[in-house]
Amino acid sequence: MKPGEAMVVVGGGQCGARAVQVLREGGWAGAITLIAEETELPYERPPLSKAVLLGERTPAQGAIHSEAFYREQGVDLRSGCQAKAIDRAAHTVTLANGETLAYGRLLIATGAQPRRMQVPGADLAGVHMLRNAGDALAMAAEFAPGRRIAVIGAGFIGLEVAASAVQRGCEVVVLEAAPRALMRAVPAEVAQCLVAHHRERGADVRLNVQVERFEGEGRVRAVVLADGSVVPCDAAVVGVGVAPRVALAQEAGLEIDNGIAVDPALRTSDADIYAAGDVCSFVHPLYGRRMRLECWRNAEDQARTAALNMLGQDETHSAVPWFWSDQYxxxxxxxxxxxxxxxxxxxxxxxxxxxxxxxxxxxxxxxxxxxxxxxxxxxxxxxxxxxxxxxxxxxxxxxxxxxxxxxxxxxxxx
Ligand SMILES: Cc1cc2nc3c(=O)[nH]c(=O)nc-3n(C[C@H](O)[C@H](O)[C@H](O)COP(=O)(O)OP(=O)(O)OC[C@H]3O[C@@H](n4cnc5c(N)ncnc54)[C@H](O)[C@@H]3O)c2cc1C
Missing domain, CATH: 3.30.390.30 (FAD/NAD-linked reductase, C-terminal dimerisation domain)
Structure with a gap:
């Protein structure tokens, strides 16, 4: 990297916002640009499915840094601005507004997006997904005593949403295709313990059920299952997993393997481009296989490792994964x-x-x-x-x- 070149970070989420902080703390005195598609100041997502749905706080209260932080640290925060293309030979990023930014080192921290259900009616009004502040506020507006909420998917997001809806007085049905909840994340005993708690609190958790379609005239009114049974609802929430946002990296020719493939230093197949957080896949030295983690602690840890390596250090990412969830x-x-x-x-x-x-x-x-x-x-x-x-x-x-x-x-x- 030549002197005077800029650090550019694409993605103003948990990882991107933390990475710009570590770049400055690590002694980088040159230009730093954070390209953030969302219009809000970068914020924490965990409260979205908990305190925000409960109406106890706003997404903005979860801002990772204040506006003053970016100003005082000389970080050029481009909110509401999407990165469209990376030219690796020219070392530039092109933005949706046509502007081109030069980088010396680039970090891609574009996160993940909820998977859509490929069934009829999935795009009806009242069928929600949850990733950003707007999604959470729209969902919170659906929750009121007596409203019937169908939650598709008993993963962590689905179960957290279900818990929040129950606490808001809604009648909640959770529909899960697998024989048990949290299939990928925890042993059966843990899942049973959590499901038992949900049932005690009044949620109707149904396992082994396949959603065939959503029904309604313009707005969802029911979920129809493969066995023909009908679950009437006033709104539905789809929480069936996320997909890493790799399009930018893929179009730039970077190696993709269940996310942007990085080495232990979080470097992509291009030595001047790093990737971190939900979007990247890495080989964990402890488990000896490539994996992608979707959790807050990982985004924080990887932001740090990637930023320090962008500054020329030689850190490897080996932190033991750690995750938390709050339900009731x-x-x-x-x-x-x-x-x-x-x-x-x-x-x-x-x-x-x-x-x-x-x-x-x-x-x-x-x-x-x-x-x-x-x-x-x-x-x-x-x-x-x-x-x-x-x-x-x-x-x-x-x-x-x-x-x-x-x-x-x-x-x-x-
Ligand atoms: C509702 C919810 C609740 C959660 N609860 C927990 C929890 O309890 N515990 C836990 O450990 N984890 C939790 N998580 C997971 C945690 O929030 C994520 O792992 C973390 O946010 C990942 O950080 P990230 O920076 O990789 O991705 P993100 O935070 O998703 O940030 C990526 C950002 O990049 C932007 N972007 C994408 N493409 C472009 C582009 N081309 N140009 C510009 N910007 C772009 C996106 O708009 C987004 O703002 C939760 C997640 C959600 C959605």
């Missing part, structure tokens, strides 16, 4: 990748709190999922994260026994 009065915290486990060991950590440890075939701890009150699970999940990092093999009886301190097990691994 419950918190779920997950360290590692529980889905890689073959055995589950349960530890009761409080009256209504449990930590589920996932062990692989070699007896190594690969994941831990805490469900319950934050104060009763957070510590164990945090220590489990360190144990996972050390590929610890722990006697399942010790994991299950609340009297055995995980910290002591960690000390034995040192």
């Amino acid at each position: 009065d419950m918190t779920i915290q997950i360290a590692g990748l529980p889905a890689f486990g073959t055995t589950t060991v349960v530890r009761e950590t409080g009256a209504a709190s449990k930590v589920f440890f996932a062990l692989n075939g070699e007896g190594e701890l690969v994941g831990a999922s805490g469900v319950g009150q934050t104060g009763e699970i957070a510590r164990d999940v945090r220590i489990a994260q360190a144990l996972i990092e050390r590929r610890a093999r722990i006697d399942p009886a010790c994991l299950a026994d609340r009297a055995t301190k995980l910290k002591a097990l960690l000390a034995q691994q040192a």
Whole structure:
């Protein structure tokens, strides 16, 4: 990279907004431009499915930095501005308004977008998806006591939306095609525990059901299932996963493999272009396979790694994944990748709190999922994260026994 060249970041979400901060803190004195398609100041998405739907806060209250931050840090924030093309030979990014920006190093942090359902009626008014502030406000406006809300998909977004709708007094039906909730994310025991809680709170969670179509005259009035049954609704929410936003990278000829493929330094197949956050796929050294993570902590961590490497450092991304979700009065915290486990060991950590440890075939701890009150699970999940990092093999009886301190097990691994 030649002196005087600019750092350009495409995508003003969690990762992009954090990356520009790390670039400045890391000593970059030259130009930084953040190209952000959304018109709001970059904001945190997790509250959208929780406090925003509950009407307790606005999306703007989740701004990652104030307007003054960008001004004072000399970050040229281009809000409402979409990057349209990357010319790798010329080292330029072309914007939707026709303007061309030169870069020395470029970070692509374009995130992901909800998958659409390919069934008749999916584009009817009243069928919602949730990714941005506008989506959350439109959905929140649908929630009122007695309104019937059909949630398609019992993944984390679907279950969080369902919990918020129930708390707003709605009658909620959750429709999931798989035989259980959270199929990709957690062991069956954790999913059962969460679904039981939803049912206790009044949500009608139906598993193994296939949505065939949405019905309504201009606006959704019912969801029709493959077995012919009809679920009447006033609004529907589709939460069936997300797809990485790779079009810009793909058209620029960068390697794509379930996201923009990056090396351990988060560099793409072009040495001057990095990718991070929900949009990138990387080989995690702990698990030895390529993966893409869709969570807040990963976006934060990867923003840091990518920005430091753009400045010439040699960081590798190896953080043990960590994720949380809030549903009703419950918190779920997950360290590692529980889905890689073959055995589950349960530890009761409080009256209504449990930590589920996932062990692989070699007896190594690969994941831990805490469900319950934050104060009763957070510590164990945090220590489990360190144990996972050390590929610890722990006697399942010790994991299950609340009297055995995980910290002591960690000390034995040192
Ligand atoms: C409703 C909701 C709730 C969530 N709750 C949790 C939670 O409880 N716990 C958790 O760990 N994670 C949660 N997440 C996930 C977490 O928010 C994401 O992992 C994180 O936002 C990813 O950050 P990112 O910067 O990679 O992508 P994003 O935050 O999606 O940002 C990408 C940005 O790039 C912009 N963009 C895309 N293409 C272009 C372009 N060509 N030009 C300019 N801009 C472009 C997009 O508009 C977007 O603003 C939640 C996500 C959602 C949607």
